[in-house]
Amino acid sequence: xxxxxxxxxxxxxxxxxxxxxxxxxxxxxxxxxxxxxxxxxxxxxxxxxxxxxxxxxxxxxxxxxxxxxxxxxxxxxxxxxxxxxxxxxxxxxxxxxxxxxxxxxxxxxxxxxxxxxxxxxxxxxxxxxxxxxxxxxxxxxxxxxxxxxxxxxxxxx
Amino acid sequence: xxxxxxxxxxxxxxxxxxxxxxxxxxxxxxxxxxxxxxxxxxxxxxxxxxxxxxxxxxxxxxxxxxxxxxxxxxxxxxxxxxxxxxxxxxxxxxxxxxxxxxxxxxxxxxxxxxxxxxxxxxxxxxxxxxxxxxxxxxxxxxxxxxxxxxxxxxxxxxxxxxxxxxxxxxxxxxxxxxxxxxxxxxxxxxxxxxxxxxxxxxxxxxxxxxxxxxxxxxxxxxxxxxxxxxxxxxxxxxxxxxxxxxxxxxxxxxxxxxxxxxxxxxxxxxxxxxxxxxxxxxxxxxxxxxxxxxxxxxxxxxxxxxxxxxxxxxxxxxxxxxxxxxxxxxxxxxxxxxxxxxxxxxxxxxxxxxxxxxxxxxxxxxxxxxxxxxxxxxxxxxxxxxxxxxxxxxxxxxxxxxxxxxxxxxxxxxxxxxxxxxxxxxxxxxxxxxxxxxxxxxxxxxxxxxxxxxxxxxxxxxxxxxxxxxxxxxxxxxxxxxxxxxxxxxxxxxxxxxxxxxxxxxxxxxxxxxxxxxxxxxxxxxxxxxxxxxxxxxxxxxxxxxxxxxxxxxxxxxxxxxxxxxxxxxxxxxxxxxxxxxxxxxxxxxxxxxxxxxxxxxxxxxxxxxxxxxxxxxxxxxxxxxxxxxxxxxxxxxxxxxxxxxxxxxxxxxxxxxxxxxxxxxxxxxxxxxxxxxxxxxxxxxxxxxxxxxxxxxxxxxxxxxxxxxxxxxxxxxxxxxxxxxxxxxxxxxxxxxxxxxxxxxx
Numbered sequence: 001x002x003x004x005x006x007x008x009x010x011x012x013x014x015x016x017x018x019x020x021x022x023x024x025x026x027x028x029x030x031x032x033x034x035x036x037x038x039x040x041x042x043x044x045x046x047x048x049x050x051x052x053x054x055x056x057x058x059x060x061x062x063x064x065x066x067x068x069x070x071x072x073x074x075x076x077x078x079x080x081x082x083x084x085x086x087x088x089x090x091x092x093x094x095x096x097x098x099x100x101x102x103x104x105x106x107x108x109x110x111x112x113x114x115x116x117x118x119x120x121x122x123x124x125x126x127x128x129x130x131x132x133x134x135x136x137x138x139x140x141x142x143x144x145x146x147x148x149x150x151x152x153x154x155x156x157x
Numbered sequence: 158x159x160x161x162x163x164x165x166x167x168x169x170x171x172x173x174x175x176x177x178x179x180x181x182x183x184x185x186x187x188x189x190x191x192x193x194x195x196x197x198x199x200x201x202x203x204x205x206x207x208x209x210x211x212x213x214x215x216x217x218x219x220x221x222x223x224x225x226x227x228x229x230x231x232x233x234x235x236x237x238x239x240x241x242x243x244x245x246x247x248x249x250x251x252x253x254x255x256x257x258x259x260x261x262x263x264x265x266x267x268x269x270x271x272x273x274x275x276x277x278x279x280x281x282x283x284x285x286x287x288x289x290x291x292x293x294x295x296x297x298x299x300x301x302x303x304x305x306x307x308x309x310x311x312x313x314x315x316x317x318x319x320x321x322x323x324x325x326x327x328x329x330x331x332x333x334x335x336x337x338x339x340x341x342x343x344x345x346x347x348x349x350x351x352x353x354x355x356x357x358x359x360x361x362x363x364x365x366x367x368x369x370x371x372x373x374x375x376x377x378x379x380x381x382x383x384x385x386x387x388x389x390x391x392x393x394x395x396x397x398x399x400x401x402x403x404x405x406x407x408x409x410x411x412x413x414x415x416x417x418x419x420x421x422x423x424x425x426x427x428x429x430x431x432x433x434x435x436x437x438x439x440x441x442x443x444x445x446x447x448x449x450x451x452x453x454x455x456x457x458x459x460x461x462x463x464x465x466x467x468x469x470x471x472x473x474x475x476x477x478x479x480x481x482x483x484x485x486x487x488x489x490x491x492x493x494x495x496x497x498x499x500x501x502x503x504x505x506x507x508x509x510x511x512x513x514x515x516x517x518x519x520x521x522x523x524x525x526x527x528x529x530x531x532x533x534x535x536x537x538x539x540x541x542x543x544x545x546x547x548x549x550x551x552x553x554x555x556x557x558x559x560x561x562x563x564x565x566x567x568x569x570x571x572x573x574x575x576x577x578x579x580x581x582x583x584x585x586x587x588x589x590x591x592x593x594x595x596x597x598x599x600x601x602x603x604x605x606x607x608x609x610x611x612x613x614x615x616x617x618x619x620x621x622x623x624x625x626x627x628x629x630x631x632x633x634x635x636x637x638x639x640x641x642x643x644x645x646x647x648x649x650x651x652x653x654x655x656x657x658x659x660x661x662x663x664x665x666x667x668x669x670x671x672x673x674x675x676x677x678x679x680x681x682x683x684x685x686x687x688x689x690x691x692x693x694x695x696x697x698x699x700x701x702x703x704x705x706x707x708x709x710x711x712x713x714x715x716x717x718x719x720x721x722x723x724x725x726x727x728x729x730x731x732x733x734x735x736x737x738x739x740x741x742x743x744x745x746x747x748x749x750x751x752x753x754x755x756x757x758x759x760x761x762x763x764x765x766x767x768x769x770x771x772x773x774x775x776x777x778x779x780x781x782x783x784x785x786x787x788x789x790x791x792x793x794x795x796x797x798x799x800x801x802x803x804x805x806x807x808x809x810x811x812x813x814x815x816x817x818x819x820x821x822x823x824x825x826x827x828x829x830x831x832x833x834x835x836x837x838x839x840x841x842x843x844x845x846x847x848x849x850x851x852x853x854x855x856x857x858x859x860x861x862x863x864x865x866x867x868x869x870x871x872x873x874x875x876x877x878x879x880x881x882x883x884x885x886x887x888x889x890x891x892x893x894x895x896x897x898x899x900x901x902x903x904x
Contacts, residue, residue, distance in 0.1 A: 017422070021422070028420070032364075033367075034363075038493060039494075041826070046492055080362075091358055096355075098225025098542030099358065106362060126834075129833050129835050132492055133492070134804065138834055138837040139841050140796070
């Protein structure tokens with residue numbers, strides 16, 4: 001079935017079975033590398049994208065359910081050269097080791113800061129609690145989200 | 158796509174223009190490298206190690222690989238320092254057997270330690286060559302040249318200068334290393350020792366980093382494997398029609414079963430729906446108590462350390478204490494399941510995967526495929542963090558088998574249940590300890606013996622050490638090894654005996670998990686030291702210091718006590734934490750180890766809160782002091798130590814593989830939980846002790862080893878309950894609390 005997806009403000013057609021998880025459309029049909037396969041069970045968060053601004057697990061979201069919605073991948077936030085403030089904060093805090101979880105961390109943090117521009121430590125932990133990191137970069141990620149919140153408030157960090 | 162994927166080293170050198178040189182490492186003995194001795198002469202040319210490009214960049218050919226710990230940055234700093242060249246213009250090519258020198262496996266926190274000196278030497282050698290070329294061209298003597306950021310200047314006339322690119326860009330060095338190149342004095346370092354930001358993180362944070370999971374080959378198909386439903390099951394037949402409508406092709410060879418499809422989701426669905434008939438082995442009863450079972454296995458005992466006369470010392474002791482410690486099977490639990498691509502056509506094979514040992518995998522793959530090893534190239538590409546021997550090598554063999562069968566490039570990404578179910582596991586262990594105390598409470602005799610399987614079943618050229626190899630008829634072949642890591646303690650006692658008892662049986666495939674046996678052995682040793690301190694009413698910090706002679710060991714123990722504001726009065730003995738009334742008891746514990754008794758020193762203090770009603774343990778603060786010799790990148794080391802603490806905490810609190818006679822039954826994150834943000838302590842403080850006069854040793858494992866003991870000791874300090882088995886799940890802790898405080902006693 002031919003479906004049109006609006007990814008990072010660009011409409012693209014894919015030929016795909018409607019029940020296919022969005023992750024495979026993004027990675028294999030549209031060649032995005034940001035969203036990662038981690039579990040396919042919505043348990044780890046590595047595949048997180050934004051659907052109309054909300055963090056969603058692309059590994060279980062059927063592609064047909066996101067037609068007509070705004071899909072944003074981490075590539076739509078910024079780049080290594082021109083990072084989004086959340087990405088810049090992660091870089092500033094050197095928040096990561098292997099980096100495989102970072103797509104999900106950045107996407108979950110960005111969605112959180114859109115809803116709550118000045119979250120408490122407890123609120124950040126709660127928002128990221130469903131995102132798994134195995135390297136143990138949690139402390140740096142928490143600092144990065146706080147730094148991003150400050151920066152996005154307009155304050156210099 | 159990375160253009161290197163399609164090019165051989167020869168083509169790379171022609172296209173990029175490069176340098177070379179080779180010869181046995183000047184100033185380094187073979188023992189100081191991980192390069193196989195017989196290969197040392199292969200890499201005598203400088204061009205084996207680095208190249209100056211026409212674009213002015215330096216390319217380093219590195220046999221060690223990035224596992225997510227940041228060594229790309231640290232190794233770049235080492236090269237930059239000796240070469241007087243900016244880190245930002247160094248490109249590191251790692252682990253590609255067509256391009257890089259064999260620097261052995263990337264394991265055991267040995268990359269900076271063993272791989273760094275080779276790169277340092279090559280960089281110094283290259284700098285000397287470049288300085289000589291500059292001197293010739295500028296008409297001065299070599300000692301009249303200074304080099305800054307890749308530009309050679311005449312010291313007395315700095316307007317006379319030549320860049321590295323002008324000197325040698327696109328050309329080969331074409332010389333062997335001379336052994337004459339002088340290494341820079343450590344006092345003059347300006348790059349090594351600095352917290353240079355990691356070169357890989359911006360792309361990882363932007364989602365543009367080239368993981369193996371992102372490699373796409375023209376015309377590639379997606380593959381998935383279907384494992385036997387029980388260990389030892391035999392394939393009878395597959396019903397190919399069961400997946401025909403999905404467009405998948407079924408591949409079988411021996412007991413290996415896989416599916417290949419044009420679309421990934423079709424391969425996934427086919428693997429799930431494929432009807433297969435297996436002949437199951439007779440169901441074997443598995444003892445529900447794995448530690449009881451371990452004691453029944455045939456075994457062989459090996460001595461690790463002995464001094465004094467243990468046999469005489471115990472009978473003379475005023476008091477003897479004994480304790481046994483039990484640890485579970487645990488998994489690496491990589492967030493990204495193993496992934497590999499293979500292109501096997503016309504009798505040759507190229508494999509993209511995140512192995513820790515590209516050269517050892519080449520031979521294994523060649524034997525599985527039945528082709529010559531020189532026709533196999535492993536193009537290492539970074540994967541998700543592995544923390545040891547996970548499924549990376551196995552997925553490579555899976556992809557190779559499928560590609561060979563269909564004659565097209567195949568990408569295999571393991572599903573979550575494949576990774577949880579079939580990655581090799583860190584083995585369950587038993588540690589039995591005994592100590593003799595004299596009438597003053599001094600330790601006069603120490604006896605340690607553990608019961609363990611091997612801690613390494615890496616491929617190392619053996620096809621039978623991979624799942625695909627085993628399923629296609631190759632027998633496993635590995636040594637019993639690494640069960641004695643930190644079996645010995647750094648403490649000095651008048652009589653000491655340390656032994657390990659290896660068994661070959663194992664209900665699950667065992668292999669290297671971060672620290673190998675050091676995490677388990679240190680849990681036992683450091684819990685037992687705490688038991689002895691409590692038995693003699695000694696402060697756990699002072700007690701440890703009284704048996705430590707090594708000044709660096711003493712320094713980390715003292716430093717962590719200072720950092721944590723250790724209060725000897727408060728921490729001595731049991732139940733310093735509240736023991737009356739409060740539901741939540743708090744306490745703190747310390748543990749120490751020197752990794753492998755000869756590498757990094759780490760001491761850890763942990764504060765816990767224990768809910769007496771339900772046994773729930775929360776780690777509220779963690780402190781560490783760490784000494785890994787000369788620090789190459791302080792933020793890199795700090796990042797590693799923090800990760801060691803958090804992952805070590807996760808293993809101690811939550812992690813235990815469940816299994817039965819069919820194999821692992823913990824097949825997702827619900828069944829095998831790991832630490833989450835809500836579990837992370839509020840305070841984590843790390844003090845790094847830099848030792849510029851001591852060689853750099855690895856920082857990737859040392860600090861994780863004391864963590865389980867420090868937590869167990871803190872639980873004891875809080876509640877008086879001694880936990881001799883982790884994970885410290887609430888049921889286990891609650892049971893220990895009940896046994897410690899029987900009904901009617903103060904609780």
